[in-house]
Amino acid sequence: MTELWRLDLGQATLGLSSRRFSATELVSSALERIRETEPLIGACLAVLEEQALARARELDEAGYDETKPLWGLPIAVKDVFCLAGPPTTAGSKILANYHPVFEAAVVRKLKEAGAVIVAKTNCDEFAMGSSTEFSAFGPTKNPWRLDRVPGGSSGGAAASVAAFQTAGGLGTDTGGSIRQPAALCGCFGLKPTYGRVSRYGIVAYGSSFDQAGPLARNVDDLARLLTVIAGPDGRDSTASSREVPDYRRLDPVKPNELTLGLPKELWSADFEPEVAKILAEAKERIAAAGATLKEVSLPNLRFSVATYYILAAAEASTNLARYDGVRYGFRDGEENELVALYRNSRTKAMGAEVKRRIMLGAFVLSSGYYDAYFRKAAQVRRLIWQDYSKALEQCDLLLAPVSSILAWPFGAFTADPLKVYQLDMMTLPLNLVGAPGLSLPAGLSESGLPTGLQLMGRAFEEPRLLAAAKALEGVLPPVGAPSFRST
Amino acid sequence: MSIDESTVRAVLGLARLELPGSSAGGPNEEENRRAVEVMVDEFSKIVDYMAILGEADVEGIEPLYSPMIDPQPPRPDEPVADPAKSEAILKEAPELVGRYFSVPRIF
Numbered sequence: 001m002t003e004l005w006r007l008d009l010g011q012a013t014l015g016l017s018s019r020r021f022s023a024t025e026l027v028s029s030a031l032e033r034i035r036e037t038e039p040l041i042g043a044c045l046a047v048l049e050e051q052a053l054a055r056a057r058e059l060d061e062a063g064y065d066e067t068k069p070l071w072g073l074p075i076a077v078k079d080v081f082c083l084a085g086p087p088t089t090a091g092s093k094i095l096a097n098y099h100p101v102f103e104a105a106v107v108r109k110l111k112e113a114g115a116v117i118v119a120k121t122n123c124d125e126f127a128m129g130s131s132t133e134f135s136a137f138g139p140t141k142n143p144w145r146l147d148r149v150p151g152g153s154s155g156g157a158a159a160s161v162a163a164f165q166t167a168g169g170l171g172t173d174t175g176g177s178i179r180q181p182a183a184l185c186g187c188f189g190l191k192p193t194y195g196r197v198s199r200y201g202i203v204a205y206g207s208s209f210d211q212a213g214p215l216a217r218n219v220d221d222l223a224r225l226l227t228v229i230a231g232p233d234g235r236d237s238t239a240s241s242r243e244v245p246d247y248r249r250l251d252p253v254k255p256n257e258l259t260l261g262l263p264k265e266l267w268s269a270d271f272e273p274e275v276a277k278i279l280a281e282a283k284e285r286i287a288a289a290g291a292t293l294k295e296v297s298l299p300n301l302r303f304s305v306a307t308y309y310i311l312a313a314a315e316a317s318t319n320l321a322r323y324d325g326v327r328y329g330f331r332d333g334e335e336n337e338l339v340a341l342y343r344n345s346r347t348k349a350m351g352a353e354v355k356r357r358i359m360l361g362a363f364v365l366s367s368g369y370y371d372a373y374f375r376k377a378a379q380v381r382r383l384i385w386q387d388y389s390k391a392l393e394q395c396d397l398l399l400a401p402v403s404s405i406l407a408w409p410f411g412a413f414t415a416d417p418l419k420v421y422q423l424d425m426m427t428l429p430l431n432l433v434g435a436p437g438l439s440l441p442a443g444l445s446e447s448g449l450p451t452g453l454q455l456m457g458r459a460f461e462e463p464r465l466l467a468a469a470k471a472l473e474g475v476l477p478p479v480g481a482p483s484f485r486s487t
Numbered sequence: 488m489s490i491d492e493s494t495v496r497a498v499l500g501l502a503r504l505e506l507p508g509s510s511a512g513g514p515n516e517e518e519n520r521r522a523v524e525v526m527v528d529e530f531s532k533i534v535d536y537m538a539i540l541g542e543a544d545v546e547g548i549e550p551l552y553s554p555m556i557d558p559q560p561p562r563p564d565e566p567v568a569d570p571a572k573s574e575a576i577l578k579e580a581p582e583l584v585g586r587y588f589s590v591p592r593i594f
Contacts, residue, residue: 232559240559241557303542306536317502321503333582341591342503355502359502381550
């Protein structure tokens with residue numbers, strides 16, 4: 001049985017349930033693919049080879065169980081999800097040897113559904129970044145072009161899924177960290193509604209923004225994964241107890257039944273020419289398939305980058321105060337004064353981007369600046385929320401680009417942090433309003449790089465989002481498999 | 488430029504961070520000086536950009552601190568005794584004295 005790694009989650013489930021191959025064979029194939037492609041892309045911070053094989057054998061001995069929707073399927077998770085085994089680093093030196101004593105709710109749910117965790121994927125340090133270049137353990141490369149970034153912060157997860165290491169992965173999206181790398185790597189990514197998935201056991205960045213979600217190579221597989229990870233676990237008070245529908249069994253929607261709103265502020269951005277070309281063609285295909293495209297406006301969108309970075313940085317500076325070198329994580333052992341111990345441990349083990357955001361957060365929360373920055377940003381957040389709700393009164397879903405540029409060369413923007421923040425303009429608004437969004441490949445550029453489109457809906461309308469994405473999936477050109485070209 | 492070096496130093500204090508290289512001192516002074524300038528310049532540009540919010544009309548608008556729609560009641564505050572977990576937690580500590588986390592003397 002060769003090349004089982006080529007199968008998507010649905011195909012693999014068919015093979016497992018009809019006993020054409022075993023969980024051990026499938027997991028072995030994924031591990032082999034990881035061994036083969038890892039030297040090229042570096043998507044994984046840890047490969048759980050022994051743990052995964054032992055789990056697969058256990059499953060095989062017990063026999064196929066149709067009540068477990070992910071039975072025997074190899075899955076990779078971003079290294080911000082706590083689980084037993086290798087350290088949970090969040091891409092930071094300060095957590096290089098951290099072994100959490102608890103397991104993330106979504107990891108537990110994956111395992112209960114029969115999934116086999118095979119790898120922990122790379123990310124920007126504490127999920128702060130848009131290129132995976134800020135991982136303390138080195139960047140991940142884009143499988144389409146090895147001289148380009150995979151996007152971020154869930155760049156490892158996106159590159160891994162795009163490179164067929166696994167057919168499904170989990171990431172987190174605080175300001176676009178699932179959707180943007182999915183677009184730059186040519187795969188599918190879903191950011192659920194804030195509160196749809198428990199955040200228990202996820203290394204926190206911005207607690208009113210963070211949400212875990214799936215990456216995969218088609219819409220059906222996103223639905224499979226979301227059905228498993230959605231719902232509360234009793235340990236995250238922001239997780240909703242609304243019923244979780246079976247996202248795998250949705251009434252299909254035809255393109256001509258869809259009215260999609262195009263936010264003009266996003267569509268009029270300054271696009272790289274190749275991106276503009278792909279987007280124009282994609283829009284044409286969607287219109288030709290019968291969807292109604294309608295211009296809508298989000299007038300306060302120009303404030304979204306400032307609003308997001310103020311609020312997310314404030315939450316980050318609060319969340320990351322816990323890393324003090326005392327209870328766990330890196331400690332600068334030379335210090336004999338308490339505050340110096342905190343300061344030196346943090347300074348030595350945190351990267352420049354994380355420090356920038358902690359500083360910005362401390363600044364906007366400090367007395368004298370709190371009202372002008374933090375409170376004001378929270379007020380603008382409500383304006384953006386109102387714009388978003390109003391736009392969705394005129395259409396079923398919003399349709400927008402994910403990134404104004406293709407995957408960029410390593411180092412292109414590292415000297416200009418503000419420029420990178422501005423690149424997030426397309427994805428941040430969704431996190432500010434807490435709504436769900438789904439990024440899907442829109443096509444390939446002449447230079448061989450993918451880009452994406454995102455659908456955005458109202459809170460808890462993942463069923464509509466998935467059904468519409470499925471309709472568009474049939475209309476947009478498939479991007480195929482990456483070539484691992486070096487330039 | 489709205490931010491000067493003294494503001495950056497104050498923010499670093501709040502953030503429990505050091506200036507780059509400030510504990511090293513000595514031979515790298517010129518390098519450190521340069522690193523501080525870069526930090527002040529970068530931070531300044533970021534804060535200046537945030538001033539765009541001054542153009543937003545937020546008169547009478549309630550702040551939105553969380554997009555949560557369905558708040559759940561907090562779970563009951565029940566202590567859990569799990570000796571195995573205590574051991575695992577203590578194992579993560581960089582420095583212990585007996586079963587206590589160790590920090591430098593504060594008085």
